[in-house]
Structure formats: structure tokens, C-alpha cells
Amino acid sequence: MRRRTLAASLGAAAAAAAAFPVYNSLAADQPRQQQAYTWRNVVVNGGGFVPGIVFNDTEAGLIYARTDIGGLYRWQEDSQTWKPLTDWIGADHYGYTGIASVATDPVEPNRVYAAVGTYTNDWDPNNGAILYSDDYGDTWGVAELPFKLGGNMPGRGMGERLAVDPTDNKTLYLGAPNGNGLQRSTDYGRTWSKVESFPNPGNFVVTPGDPYNGDNQGVLWAEFDPTGGKIFVGVADPDDPLYVSADGGSTWQPVAGAAEAIGRAGENRTIPKQAAADHASGHLFIATGNDPGPFTSAPSSGRGGEVQRLDIGTGEWTDVTPNYNPADRTPAFGGITVDRQRPGTIMVATLNNWQPDEILYRSTDSGQTWGTSWDKVAKPDGSQGRTDRFDLDHSASPWLTFGNAGDGWNLEVKHGWMIEALAIDPHDSDRIMWGTGATIWGTESLTQWDAQGDLVGEDGGALPIERFTVAVRAQGLEECSFQDVAALGGTLLSAVGDLGGFVHTDLTKAVMMIRKPNWTTGTSVDFAELNPDVLVGTGNVTSEHGHVAVSTDRGATWQPTARVSGVPGDGHGGIVAVTADGSAILWTPGDSEVTPVRSTDLGQTWTAIAGLPAGAKIRADRANAGTVYAYAAGAFYRSTDGGASFSGTGASGLPGGNGVDFRAVFGREGHLWLAGGDGAGGMWRSQDGGSTWTKVAGVDQAQVVGFGKAADGQDYPALYASAMIGGTQGIYRSDDAGGTWTRINDDAHQWAFTNTRVTGDPEVYGRVYIATNGRGLIYGDIG
Template identity: 70%
Template sequence: MRRRTLAASLGAAAVAAAAVPGTAAAKAGGRCEDDYIWRNAVVNGGGYVPGIVFNETEADLVYARTDIGGLYRWKEGSQTWKPLLDWVGWDRWGYTGVVSVATDPVQPRRLYAAVGTYTNDWDPNSGAVLYSGDYGDTWGVAELPFKQGGNMPGRGMGERLAVSPFDNATVYLGTPNGNGLWRSTDHGRHWSEVESFPNPGNFVQDPSGDYSDDNQGVLWIDFDLAGERVYVGVADPDDPLYVSADHGATWQPVPGAAAALGRADGNRTIPKQAAFDHENGHLFVATGWDPGPYNGAPASGRGGSVARLSLATGEWTDVTPAYNPIGTIPGFGGLTVDRKAPGTLMVATQNNWWPDEILYRSTDSGATWETSWDYVWDANWSWPPARTDRFDMDPAGSAWLSFGNADDGPAYAVKHGWMIDALAIDPHDSDRIMWGTGATIWGTESLTRWDAQGALVGWDSVAGHQIALPIEPFTVAVRVEGLEETAVQDIAALGGTVVSATGDLGGFVQTDLGEAGVQIRRPNWTSGRGVDFAGLDPRVVVGTGDVEGETDGHVGVSTDGGATWLTTARLDGIAGGANAGSVAVSADGAVIVWSPGNGTTAPVFSTDLGRTWTPVDGLPAGALVRADRANANRVYAFAAGTFYASTNGGLAFAATRATGLPASGPVDFRAVPGRRGHLWLVGGEADAAYGMWRSSDGGATWRRVRDFAEADAVGFGKARNRHGYPTVFTSAKAGGVRGIWRSTDEGRNWVRVNDDAHQWGWTGKAVSGDPDVYGRVYIATNGRGLIYGDIAD
């Protein structure tokens, strides 16, 4: 192999890189007298991991990319993941969506990440390629003139980034939406389009919306080591595969690819993933009709295929697994080969929603396959059948992976997964595999025991029915520790207990921040949206979330500090789904006020823990509701620039005379513990009222806190002194610097408590202090979980 270590600039057409500090900078707005230690409240995963990449040269060097939560590096000693993109700040929050990752096979310390969360206008910035020379500890940024979609459909395909093993200064990038194939020849610092590449792709699976209408574009790049050829997969069912024999100078379609990667029933498919078996001279390609990760097969049946190309002869062979216990194969996600055992490969279904995903394994280059589980039918072919598995799933440390369910015949509560696009056998160890799902990473170091097990199911000719053959299952366990990917929506710090509302997972109750805690399952929130507690009796906790079905109400209630929960009555006329709105409970816990999120139903109150609801008098639909933390008679609301107050516990409201508050943009306000009528309000939008205001008379009058040009979340913790004002924390912008700020003197002075190495992208949803631990701050992030900081000893 040739190694190039220095390259000239690409000139005016290239996009220049910008430096990113990799260590903490001085704290803005005055130096904080306290240094902070930052940790995650442990959930373990909680989001989609679409890519896991092992370095081909250095053992134990592994990276996991997430769709909204950044990039991680494996730490073999502790068996945990280290976050690498916590330095990403508010203005470039889209960099936390990682489209692809590439680790250099020649100089393993070099690392690249293609970033950008949305290709539509949800993300205001263009994408970028991040480059590092120290395993991701520090980074440079090469901005791109187009957007990338780390959280868009198709994010599990690829990898779209690839380092050339023939010249490791050369890095390729596949892009969506007609932007083609791009290349850097100076280790990722400058990029330009490969103008000779002929096909930018044309496949749009669903053109009906601004989220599903991406042209998936150029999907992956991989290298034939023996022939020194570059292969590129393209989202074009009629012309899906290209090859270059001159290091990317010229390109030709691979003969027979369209027919080999297509489908006999005429459904269009695209080459989602590929892998080389270099020893046997094979290229394997997994296809699908849908870019994923949500959908499996079209109504017509099987949704994808696996094809094998002989690099020596150009012959294509269909090696699609023919058997699925449920009858048809919905489609395929992840594909991987065993570098230590030529001819061995694995592929995962996507999405075999019921009863479970299937991992297929072949040791003869795809000629035959074994499944990770199978049905066992009795003599009467009774439904549902039993099931037998090659491995046991051990969710230790992540008990919530059962999602509150129990095994139901072949549908186990703890599944092999779903949305499995990340599937990787360690190139240095045939026994190790990891795969990512929509919630976690699973792994084992006993994979080759599969091959000694033989068949899972046989036939009892005497009894006349199937039997499970005796095998000794190995164990697959959680391998996601340290990777925290929840999108936290709200925080209630009760003192010794923290309750969080989270997107997709509902919420968690934690009495030990070092353990995953208990998932809130009643009500069965698909996404938790808000939590509150009674200021004078924190045993009473309420929350609201999106629900499905017709059983659970949107509001949940706990009277024992979150240990157990009850659902409330479903309000007539409000369906499930995203209608959670906001909820508040009076300081004595006697009245719950709920403002539904459907935009048409006025807020309601309950005096019987949500068994019945009565319309509130005086509030518009959609008003944000909060309760006073010290006065049980006072409840507050805000809508479209108007502040409302109730003096009878939330049964009726009247508009206050307050003026000058934000009339548009997202707004939040919170009541101060132990201080009657003390309120802090944040929010608004640029070019209008935007910042922070405070009131000490129950919202009748407000004074702007001039320190902040922008502020988006505010919360309170233990006072510095015994009789002092509660510590105020905010996610805000002061002096041109975004950060997490703290005041211990009622807002007269502020210090930034985080630094440039700890920014976590967007932090505008919620922030809270702790009532028992001075200085502790909890920060809701959009994909990096619940961050908390303590003053260093």
C-alpha cells in the first residue's frame, strides 16, 4: 500500500476547514470560582445507533455513531463508550447528527465524521466533515456547501465516508439530493466534488413530505484491496453500482448490477450496504426497497435481497436467505463479514416487527444460512408456536429494554432488536460482534459458538411434531454503557430522586444517577413531554406524554415520589398521539391542571388525581401551565404574550396586566421553590422579545434580566447559604457566549459553569438545580441524555 501523508490544497473549489478547540476555554462573563465535573444520569442508550465501525488495523478501536447524539469511541478497559462531540455548541447543534464515520486503516489515529442532522430547513446550517488526528479527542471542521441528514431516512445505510487504503490522504464522501460523490486529498481538510463520477442517484421512496422526500444519493464507498479498485453504491435502481480502476479518475457501471440487485416482482430496490470478503474475492451487497430504518417490506412481500459478486469473473449470484420463520423476509438492514474467517458473513432483517428481528449467518459465502431463532410447532400446529434461540438476551443494567412487557409466546419482551442497520463482526476477533438497534447496542464475545450448535429445530417422527434440538445457547448482553442518547424533555429534581420525561421512552425515575432507574410505564407514554411536583409535598408528581391506544390518559400521577404511577382519565375528544401539552400540580398536591396539546381544547383541572376533569375558566387552548411552589392557591399560565394567574388553585384564571413579554417563539417559565409569587420566564425569538424576565408578585409585573440576549430554560437549586435565595440556573446567551449560567444572588451576578469542551449541542428544553446538593445542575439535551454537573471537590 502507498501512504500519502501530505497533500496540496484543492484550490478555490475546495471548502476550507475551521479550527475547533478540543479543550476547555476560559469561562465567559467572568471566571467561575468553581470547577465542574460533568456526568450522565445513566439510562444506557435510549436511541438509535445506525452505525458501528471497527478499525481494520488497530484492535479494540471501535466507533459508534448516533442519529442525534453524536459519536462515541469504545474504551476496551472499562467496556464503555466515550463521547467525542460534546464540544458541539448551540449554533452548530446539527453536528450531533452523524451521517457516517470512517476510521483510517493506515494511520488509525485519524478519524472522520460526516455530520448534519436534517436536509430540510429544520437544521439551518449546512453539513460538514469533521476530521481528527488523535482518535477524536480534538477536531477540525470542513464545512460543506450542502446539508446532510444524520436523522433523515436512510441514515443507517453506508458507510458514506471511506478512507482509501491505497492513499490514506484520500477520503471519499457520498452525499444525498444530487450532490454526488465528494473527495478530499488532504486528510479531510478540503473537499470538492468528483466531477467524473456520473450518477448522483435518483431514488426517492416517498416524495409526499419534506422529511421523506430525499433523493438518497450516493450511499457507500468500499475498496477491493487485491484489485486496487473503488466501488460506490448509488440510490438508482437502474444503475446502482460503479467501479473505478484508476483511484477515482474514471468510473464505469458494474455490469449486471441492476439485474442482480433488483427484484423479480418489479419493486425498486437500492444497494443499502456492502462488504468485501477479500480472501475469496467476493463483494456482498444487501438491498432494500426502502432506505429505512422504519419500514421493512412493501405490501407485495419480500423487501430486499443479498447478492454476491465474484470480483474475478464478474458473475453475480443471488444468495438471499430463503427462509424466515414468519413466512416472508421483510427486508435487510446490517451486513458484515468475518475478516478472520473468509466465507463467513451475517445479515439482519429490517423490520421483522413481530415477533422479533432475525440475524442470519452463513459460513459458505451465502450458499446456506442459519437463523438466530426459529419456531417450534406442536403436533396440532397450534398458534402461537414456541420458539428456540441460539443465544440468550441479557439486559442487565438496562432492565427497561423489556418496555414493561412480558414474554408473549415467541414475542419476547427483550428482543434481538429492531432497525438493525449497525451490524459488525470484529475484524480482529471472530467471537466478537456488536449490533445497534433503535434503543441500544447488543454484543457478545462468544459468536463462533453459533457454528457448533447445528440446527435449532428437528422433527420427532414418533410424536409427529417439531422439537427443539439440544443446544447450549451463548449469551448476548448490553454493550452500550457510556453511550447516552435520550432526548430529555423535562426534569423534576425532588431531592434524592430525579424524574425525567424523555422522547420515545416516556420517562425515568432515578434514585441513583449511576443506574438506569425505573422506566415510567403507566401511563404508557410513547414520549414523555413534561413533569411537575407539588412544591410543598414532593411526593406528589405528575407528568404528561404522548400515548397510543384508547386506554391510558395523557397525564400520569404518582403520590409516592415517582415509585409508582397511575394513569388518568382520557379526556373526551382528545385522541392519543402528540397531544400531551403541559401539566401542573398545586403546591399542596390537591389540584392538577392540564393544558392539552391539541390546540383546540381549553385546559382542565382535576381534584381527584385525574379520575375526572373539569374545564378551567379563563384560559385559552394551548396555554402553558405552572404552579407556585409555595402557595397552594396560586397557579399560572402563559399564552401568546399574555400572563395569567389563578388565586383558587387553578380552577379559574384571569389575565394579569403584565406587558413586554414574548408574544411569539417558544416560552417557558418556572416558579421558585419556597418563594411565593416568584417566577422566572425565558424564551421568545430572534428579532423580537427574547431573553429572561422575572416577577416577584405572581406575574403581575415583570422585570427583564438584561444580562441575557437570549435565554431558553431556567431552573432552581439549593441556595448557597442557609437562608439565601435558591440558586438560579439557565441555558442562555450572554456577551455573545452560549452556555449554562448560574446565579447565587438572585440574578445580580452570573457565571458560566460549563466550558467549550462541554456544550452538548442544543440545551434549550429544560435545566434544573438540585434541592439538596448545592451547585448541582441538571441539563436536558436533545440526544446526549440527562447531563448533570457537580462542583469539583
């Protein structure tokens, strides 16, 4: 995909609030689904990057977490869970689930705002927007912007770009990327205009011209000094990285000494990534870096980042960078936070200090001295060990081990990575939360750190301390991108972006993670319909294993397969299928010119399949073990020898796009349904193994189709589809083999992107599973 040049600017004119509806699942005039459904998540707990956690300064227990592709959440103190706030976003504005920033009003806590937009390139067809709510995010209005925001772009974990002025809470500021400068609203986020007096739109670009790393990071964050009436704004420009206004934003001046303290001279120029103001002490702390993150791709020479302290009253700068790293490296820094109840207390996290782990630093004297969350120790046998201030309780997400057993100073479960969300509760010094690339960690015992003292004695050995517990705090926050789902009786098999895949035998617990092979992303799963102990999956790998995994005990254990010659290890997961009796596995490598291959020995050897082009989609008949089907570029193929060879069926009139998907019906030999994908139009069915096809009447567009237990009085499985019918996009069910369709979701439950996989449950009528791109795996039951 090519980068789209973004030259638009708001100028002096205000951008009017868009005429979007206020979304509320309880509103009387809200469009309803035709049959009431209850929606839940198949539990993973976390699974994606949480770049921001924001506590409200006024109302205790009011916390928001933003994700890069999965929307916005609000903490529910009574249940200790997160509530999703953006499920109303539909496919036409799917980019609104990329939350670039969130701001909670310190004066009227009921007001909350989100800056949304997933990509600044042409991957997202829409511009960004500001969502505004007057009721804690239960309902929203939308103010469209004439430029894009990047909730899933580099720099998404830097300081909050969106901020409410605590001295005049109808005024908000937005730091924009790509030359769009500092934006301001004076009517509670309803309209926005560029602050013409702000002199610097930023100039820091990681890789000029690159469609993903080519952003000018722009204006990064705003911090307020209510006692002095000053507004500080960080800019991605090493020569002028910090500005201040003392007249309510009318005029702006560079802060003296900021270029030397933050920007530095030499090759490793840095920018002010995050800031935290300690109002009581009169200090502004700034974490700097030579890369916007969340990955650190800048040159490794020199320091990755620093922590600088500005005395707001005197203008004096002090370098308070922690000078010790147990891993003996100079880290980049991510999140930074202060304790509002204890002036002088500050914490900062390393960013991608990969081996052996991230480090949290804590200071109680405004950065003069620091303690580390863990330290290295010498073990009696001379090997390297470590000692920690806290234990990590991952029982809510057992998969956080990622299959690791732990060794030496590499713990079974890590403090995290990509730690850019780091926040001490302004109402409770004992509570902290931090986001990682996979979860949220938290504790309500933080101040025990200060009583522990040093971790290591003069002899290099660990000193005795009383550890506290840090536990998963991601319950209810589901951010996985599900790529494929297979529903067996009592077992749910899935392929998942970034995490590989899961085997769920309990929809309320995520225990079994597929780790052999170690998929960076799972892409496809299947099972043998007549021998359901046999499961298969495929995904992107970089290890020595092949791309396909096999289980012969219903997912309890997995074995990797051999590599296929000519398929590189990076990526190429593709599509996998297994014949109904489990005797043969068929695999189409993804993004490859390699012909699909077949194995009859559980993937230990592979042979090329005759008669199929590279890239063909393969599905097994669910009733006949000898029959397998394939589709490629508008042509349909069939095999009657268990997938060893294929020939074209001669079917005509099928769509030819890449978005086409087809599935075989369980218990019905030769019954196939094909979804044409976006733009191709419609749905087709075949009852003779793909020789002839009939277009299904009334379906405008269909992205995916699946099957579940038949309704009472019906002998054909229920059909489920993510489709557009009667001009309305939604999730639909048909109980009469496609004769009529019922929309089963409503406008309050759209989950933005549902065109990867939808299927029913073979044992529970009405239950549907919906794979989303960032809101996890949704399932619905009637009632």
C-alpha cells in the same frame, strides 16, 4: 416546515476547510468556565438509534459508534464504555451532532473522520461538514460543505457514505445525497471536491416533495478491494446501482449485471443499501432493499430485499438471500458484515421484522446456507413458542423490557429493531456488536453459534444447545432526548423522547421506566412541592389510556388517567402541573384547540378551566396550594382557587413568542422567573405572583431557567439558566437572585442543544441537570 431546494454543487472547485478552532478540553488557550465543574450523565445506557458501528481494521479495540442526533462515540476497551467525542458542538451548529457517517483510517488509526449534519431540509439552518481528527477524535477540525447531510433523515442507516482509501489514506470519498454525487478529498479530509468523472448522482426518492421523505438518497457507500485495486460505489438508482473504478477513481463504469441482480424489474425496485467485502474470498456482498430505512414504508407486495453476492474476479452474481424466516414473512434487510478472520463467514440482520422479533442470519459458506438466531417451535400445548441461540442480558438497561412480560415467542426483551449497524470485530471472530433503535447489543462468544448446529428437530421441537450470552454494550453512550426534568430530594423525574419517562433514585442506574400510560414520547412532568409523593407526567399516546399519568408513591407505581374528550390519541402530550398539595392536576393538551382541563380525582374525570386559552403554559406555585399560574401569547394569568379559574394579572411588557418558559421558585410564594426564549431577549422576574415583572439586567437571551439549593450564606435558591450572557451562550448559575451570573460550562462541554430544561438540585448546592436533545440528561457538580 417546508423543504428547502438544494441546488448547490461543489463542481470542480475544492471547498476550503472552514476556520473552526480545534476543540480540546485540555488545551491551554481553550476558553474556560469561570468555575470548575465535573460533568456526567444521569445513566440510561442507550435510548436512541445507533445507525453505525465501525471497527478499525488495523488497531484492535478501536471502535466508533455514530448516532442520528447524539454525536459520535469511541469505545474504551479498558472500561468497556463509550466516550463521547462531540460534546464541544454548540447551539449555533447543533446539526453537527447528527452523524451521517464515520470512517476510521486503516493505515494511520489515529485518524478518524465524521460526516455531519442532521437534516437536509430547513430544520437545520447550516450545511453539512466533514469533521477530521488526527488524535482518535480527542480534537477536531471542521471542513464545511456547500450542501446538507442527513444524519437523522431516511437512509441514515445505509452503508457508510464516508470511506478512507486503504491504498492511499490521504484520499477519502463521500457519497452525497440530493444530486451532489461522489465527493473526494486528497488531503486527509481538509478540502473536498466533486468527482466529475463519476456519472450518477442517484435518483431514488421515497416520497417526492415531502420535507422529510423527499430526499434523493444519492450516492450511498464505497467499498475497496485492496488486492485488485478496485473501488466499488453503491448508488440509489435501481437501473445503475453499482459502479467500479480500477484506476484509483479516475474513471468509473457500471458493474455488469448489477441492474438485474440489485435493481430488479417490476414494482418493487431495490437499491444497494449496504455492502461488505470479503477480501480473502474475493466476494462483495450487498444487502438490497426497496426502502432506505430505518423504517420500511415501501409497499409490502413482493420481496422487501435480497442478499446478492458478486465474485469480484469473475463478475458472476449469485442470489444468496436467506430463504427462511421463522415468522413466515419476507423481510427487508438492514446490517451486513463479514468475518475478516474466517473467510466465507457473513452475517445479515432483518430490518423491522417487528413481530415477534428481528432475526440475525449467519453463514459460514459465503451465503450458500444460513442459520437463524432464533426459530419457532411447537409447544406441548399446541401454542407457538421459540428457541434462541443466545440469552439477552439486559441488566445494564432494565428498561429494555418496555414493560413487556414476554409471551410465547415474544420475548420480554427483543433482539432489537432498526438493526442497520452490524459489525464483527475484524480482529476477533468472537466479538460482534449491533445497534438498534434503543441500544447496542454485543457478545464475545459469537463462534459458539457454529458449534450449536440446528435449533429445531424434525418433529418441530427445540434441540438442546448450549446458549451463549449477548449483553448490553451501550454503557456510556447516552442518546436520549430529554423533554422535561423535575428534581425532588433523592428522586429525579423526567419526560423523555421516544421512551416516555424515567424515575431515577440512583443517578448511576436507569431502572424505573414510566409505562402507564405507554407514552411514545414524554413531554412534561411535575410534582406536588408540599406533598412530593404525588408525581404527574404527560406525553404522546396511542393507547386507550389518557395522556396523563399519576403516581402517589413517589414514582414506584403509576396509574393512567381518563381520556379528555376532543383530544386525539396520536401525540398531544402538552404540559402538566399539580398544585403544591397534590389536590388538583392541570393539563394543557399539546397541538390541540382544547381548553386546558383540571382534575381533582387523580385524572379520573376532567373539567374545562375557566379563563384560559388553548395552549396556555401552566405552573403551580411551589408554596401556596391554592395558587396556579399560566402564560399565553404575552399575557400572564393567575388562579387563587387551585386552578379552577384564572384571570389575567394585567402584566405588560412580556415577550409573546412560543419559546417562552416560566417557572415558580420552591419555598417562595409568588416568586416567578420567565425566560424569553431565543430571539425574544432576556429574562424577567416577579415577586408578586405575576402582577408586575422586572427584566433581569445583563441577560441577552434566556431559553430556560430553574432553581437549586442556595449557596452557603445565601437565603435565596441558586438560579440556573441556559442563556446568552455577555454575548456567550452557555449554562449559567446565579447565587444572588440574578444579580451576577457565572458560566459553569466551557466550550468543550456544550452538548449542542440545551434549551429544553435546566434545573438545580434542591439538596445539593451547585448540582445542575441539563436536558439535551440527544446527549441524554447531563448533570454537573462543582469541582
